[in-house]
Amino acid sequence: MRKIGLKEIEDIALGAALLGAGGGGDPYVGKLVAMGAVKACGDVTLLDPEEVPDDALIVPIAMMGAPTILSEKGIGGEEYKTLHKMVSQFYGKEIYAFMPIEAGGVNSMLPIAACARLGIPMVDADGMGRAFPELQMVTFTIGGIKATPMALTDEKGNCAIFDTITNKWTEELARAVTMSCGGSVSVSLYCMDGATLKKYAVKNIVTRSEQLGAAIRNVKHSGEASPEAAFLKATEGFKLFKGKIADVLRETRDGFNFGKVVLEGIDTDRGKKASVTFQNENLVAEVDGAILATTPDLIAIVDSETFIPVTTDALKYGKRVIVVGLKCFELWRTPEGLELVGPRYFGCDVDYQPIEELMKGGETNV
Amino acid sequence: MRKIGLKEIEDIALGAALLGAGGGGDPYVGKLVAMGAVKACGDVTLLDPEEVPDDALIVPIAMMGAPTILSEKGIGGEEYKTLHKMVSQFYGKEIYAFMPIEAGGVNSMLPIAACARLGIPMVDADGMGRAFPELQMVTFTIGGIKATPMALTDEKGNCAIFDTITNKWTEELARAVTMSCGGSVSVSLYCMDGATLKKYAVKNIVTRSEQLGAAIRNVKHSGEASPEAAFLKATEGFKLFKGKIADVLRETRDGFNFGKVVLEGIDTDRGKKASVTFQNENLVAEVDGAILATTPDLIAIVDSETFIPVTTDALKYGKRVIVVGLKCFELWRTPEGLELVGPRYFGCDVDYQPIEELMKGGETNV
Structure with missing residues (x-):
């Protein structure tokens, strides 16, 4: 367990750009969102996956849609509170921590903003170890974990929860609503317990991202x-x-x-x-x-x-x-x-x- | 409180065609669905609105989309059970009764099927006293009641719950998902308590529909x-x-x-x-x-x-x-x-x- 603040966010964002492997959206806008939240609400607690209790409810947070639209529409202050409420109500259980679903690109940053706003910890893990374009492309799919219940909200306050028969249907229906909401929304999906997290997640990827970012920043002063x-x-x-x-x-x-x-x-x-x-x-x-x-x-x-x-x-x-x-x-x-x-x-x-x-x-x- | 069975369904369907005022879809397919459910699960209890407790959770049931698609895709046996579960879970409260949102056309029939399948009563009321084409065109809108939480499910088992800032957004998002699901889905919306029902619903419209149907059936033997x-x-x-x-x-x-x-x-x-x-x-x-x-x-x-x-x-x-x-x-x-x-x-x-x-x-x- 450790705290991440403005300095760490800078490095994580830079590392996330490398892990994006060309995609995932430029983390820049996400970085501003995360920094704004941390300035307003304080640093975020980063949990090692091994510190998470086996029965804890862990909820990955991301944006769905086009990153370029995100940078025009922005993200309000209420989306993560709304997602937290919807998912907690659905499970009848409080969320223990958020985590990124995707450590590469802009989605590396949004869970930091969410955790700062809600005052809950973030798990040092993701479901890709990089960025990928489609919703089912997560290690959790290999573990047989469903994307749904998937919660979705836009910056105006419209909300939906999906529960679908396959992850392909999740993609189909959530994509249709994302388009109707203007092309970018905040989502939570692949909710899981701590035990599942430890089995299938890409562990310590946030720390790895931070190390990559620091390395890029210090490349001229390394002694190599x-x-x-x-x-x-x-x-x-x-x-x-x-x-x-x-x-x-x-x-x-x-x-x-x-x-x-x-x-x-x-x-x-x-x-x-x-x-x-x-x-x-x-x-x-x-x-x-x-x-x-x-x-x-x-x-x-x-x-x-x-x-x-x-x-x-x-x-x-x-x-x-x-x-x-x-x-x-x-x-x-x-x-x-x-x-x-x-x-x-x-x-x-x-x-x-x-x-x-x-x-x-x-x-x-x- | 009284029971409605196959004979009553025949008359209600005929009356609903008149109340459809040209629209609402031909009740014929709905009639087959309702009769199938009653044959399989028994007659349905029809409640007078005045018999409903003020704090009871009342849930209108309907199909959304094109009635012509409904007659091709059909309705499975599980949709109403799914809606019941989703809405009860959302409110943390058991549903007391279903009701039609629209007494005209095919939507007059589907709540009968739902009540038969679930073994819960149906309220003798609707939100239109006829048929109308858009989601917000119900007396409940006059009463300031929101369409959401709106639950939606298709015959394959895909589900969504919407909670939107206006009824226009409900229409927009639910319509997008309806199209993605193939053009017709089962929904519940304008959930309300018994007190609100008594204040804004069109009371005894199912009975009126049945009387209209019986009158049409007996028109040649009336003595007029x-x-x-x-x-x-x-x-x-x-x-x-x-x-x-x-x-x-x-x-x-x-x-x-x-x-x-x-x-x-x-x-x-x-x-x-x-x-x-x-x-x-x-x-x-x-x-x-x-x-x-x-x-x-x-x-x-x-x-x-x-x-x-x-x-x-x-x-x-x-x-x-x-x-x-x-x-x-x-x-x-x-x-x-x-x-x-x-x-x-x-x-x-x-x-x-x-x-x-x-x-x-x-x-x-x-």
């Missing part, structure tokens, strides 16, 4: 041979490519952001040409015709000078970047995990191989 | 001068026109069925030419240029031989019909009532005048 070496060591990242963005192909379809970024090499030891395909998040990284990393391993594109992660939305011609790969959470590497979030689910005609195997033969990290 | 005289006397109806359908103009727009039926006279004492405009339900009846009835008074078109009501969907060239007007529930004639369901709400450029005043000078009933 170079900032790049410091960055790769601190993040345990694999350097896949270093280059200049030569082209960005985008297509918005079915509410998703599909595309491909084409890169030209700078460090020729890492190849002359590379591409990264994405659907919100980066999916496959290819260098000189060889695949070096695929989902569910994380593929992040970071600025080659500042090491600040660049979301797929912000990819621009001429920008100099490093493509870096990170190992995903171990449950994603099981057959059940790969069925949910492996390359074939996203329509990529390639079998998953762990990044550390794909990188064998070349240099690994550094 | 003619079947037509018997029909008008029993229904307290005003004969507006008798004629042959010469034209039917229809337009489906925003999910509503707009149109106009043009009639040529048979009994020239009642005019040579008439028209009835409708939006799901019949709105305005005009005979030889004079308006003889408008919403919220009921305008029904019935077969001139059998006196069986014809829905706007079933209007066909050449059919011989009588246009009949019935007085609406007194609360609809107040300024608040007319704002909700008067002719101007439906875009008709005419002030409401009670049917009995418009008919003055001519013969009234008979």
Whole structure:
């Protein structure tokens, strides 16, 4: 158990941008929401999952819809209180703690705001260890946990609770209401007890995110041979490519952001040409015709000078970047995990191989 | 308190077709659902509103969506049990009785099925005394009662509860989910206590519907001068026109069925030419240029031989019909009532005048 305040939020937000793997929305707006709540209501208690009683009611909090709409509509002060009341009433039991469902992107920040406003602790865990685009893409699905009862509220005060026969129906109905409410809402879903949390959650991911953020912030003062070496060591990242963005192909379809970024090499030891395909998040990284990393391993594109992660939305011609790969959470590497979030689910005609195997033969990290 | 079984359901369904005023959906499918439930689970107890304790939880039941879809998708056996559970859980209180929200059309029948399946009584009351197309068009709105918490379930078992800031938002969000669920769902809304029920509901409307149905069934054995005289006397109806359908103009727009039926006279004492405009339900009846009835008074078109009501969907060239007007529930004639369901709400450029005043000078009933 420890407290997180403004300084920790800065680092968590920066780490969450890396864990977003190109998607999940820029944590910037979420950071402002979390900082506003902490300034108004005080620091948040972060619980280690092992500190949570087995029968405690744990409720993941997130936003649903388009992060770009969130930054226009904003979040009021009442949404989390409303969600807390609805879910407690549904279970006839007080909520013990909130947690993020997604440690990558903007959803890393909103549970901090919720916990500050409600004065309840946040669990140091999530259901992805990164960001993913669809509601069922959580480790809890592997554990057979239902998304519902899912509570939803908008900034105006409209509320709904869903209880559906499958998580696909949850996605369908909640998405329809999200659109009617203007394109972004606050939700809670995959409510679970402490015992289930300990079994299926990605533990200590908030702390990991904070460490990643601090590492990026301190990359120039690390004592390593170079900032790049410091960055790769601190993040345990694999350097896949270093280059200049030569082209960005985008297509918005079915509410998703599909595309491909084409890169030209700078460090020729890492190849002359590379591409990264994405659907919100980066999916496959290819260098000189060889695949070096695929989902569910994380593929992040970071600025080659500042090491600040660049979301797929912000990819621009001429920008100099490093493509870096990170190992995903171990449950994603099981057959059940790969069925949910492996390359074939996203329509990529390639079998998953762990990044550390794909990188064998070349240099690994550094 | 009395029991209603198969015979009563037949008559209530026939009366509900008349109270549908052209809309509300053909009660036929609903009748099959109600009869199936009563055959399986026994007769239903019908309570006079005055028998309901002031603090009892009373829950109106209905279908939302297109009645034509209902007849294709059907209704399973579990929807009402699901609604009962959701609403009881929400209030932390057992439901005392169901009631119809709408005595006209198919929604007259579904609460009977629900009460039979659950073994709870039905209140002899509704919120319209007829059928209307929109969710907020109930006497309870005049009483300031909210539509939410509104529970919704489909035949597959997907559920949602809405709690919204206005009844317009209820309509918006519930309509979106209804469409996602395939176009027809079972709902409960405008939950209230017994005291409120007694103050704002249209009392004994189920019994009135049954009497109307029995009158239509017995019209040829009444001892009156003619079947037509018997029909008008029993229904307290005003004969507006008798004629042959010469034209039917229809337009489906925003999910509503707009149109106009043009009639040529048979009994020239009642005019040579008439028209009835409708939006799901019949709105305005005009005979030889004079308006003889408008919403919220009921305008029904019935077969001139059998006196069986014809829905706007079933209007066909050449059919011989009588246009009949019935007085609406007194609360609809107040300024608040007319704002909700008067002719101007439906875009008709005419002030409401009670049917009995418009008919003055001519013969009234008979």
